[in-house]
Amino acid sequence: MKAxxxxxxxxxxxxxxxxxxxxxxxxLGFEGVNGVRQGKVIELDLAASDRPTAETEVRAMCEKLxxxxxxxxxRIELA
Amino acid sequence: MKAxxxxxxxxxxxxxxxxxxxxxxxxLGFEGVNGVRQGKVIELDLAASDRPTAETEVRAMCEKLxxxxxxxxxRIELA
Numbered sequence: 001m002k003a004x005x006x007x008x009x010x011x012x013x014x015x016x017x018x019x020x021x022x023x024x025x026x027x028l029g030f031e032g033v034n035g036v037r038q039g040k041v042i043e044l045d046l047a048a049s050d051r052p053t054a055e056t057e058v059r060a061m062c063e064k065l066x067x068x069x070x071x072x073x074x075r076i077e078l079a
Numbered sequence: 080m081k082a083x084x085x086x087x088x089x090x091x092x093x094x095x096x097x098x099x100x101x102x103x104x105x106x107l108g109f110e111g112v113n114g115v116r117q118g119k120v121i122e123l124d125l126a127a128s129d130r131p132t133a134e135t136e137v138r139a140m141c142e143k144l145x146x147x148x149x150x151x152x153x154r155i156e157l158a
């Protein structure tokens with residue numbers, strides 16, 4: 001089973017990487033970009049084949065390693 | 080209009096960051112993770128309100144700045 005985890009900084013947490021991208025886009029002539037936030041996406045190829053087991057496992061991975069839940073939020077998609 | 084760009088290394092391109100995550104998950108006791116690929120996600124808040132204009136613009140941003148198309152592929156979602 002494949003799982004996709006998207007980790008983003010929470011709203012209100014300063015995102016200097018996103019801000020750098022916004023400025024770079026501006027300097028390349030792309031007007032009309034009001035805001036940019038950058039996060040990471042992690043694609044996992046899991047041995048577990050049933051959905052509930054996979055979801056529980058991936059949630060534990062996020063809490064323990066993949067996301068810093070103090071400043072980051074995460075979203076899990078299973079396919 | 081909001082656009083979400085997902086940038087991943089192409090298949091066949093070595094992903095040391097993903098490999099590091101896979102090993103870390105293993106050492107934390109998560110068995111059954113066959114593979115991990117890590118990429119980045121960029122959320123853009125655009126002034127453009129019509130879909131075709133926004134898509135053309137975001138595609139140009141990807142080609143010029145957001146993705147290195149030699150080794151990375153990108154996916155655009157508009158909402």
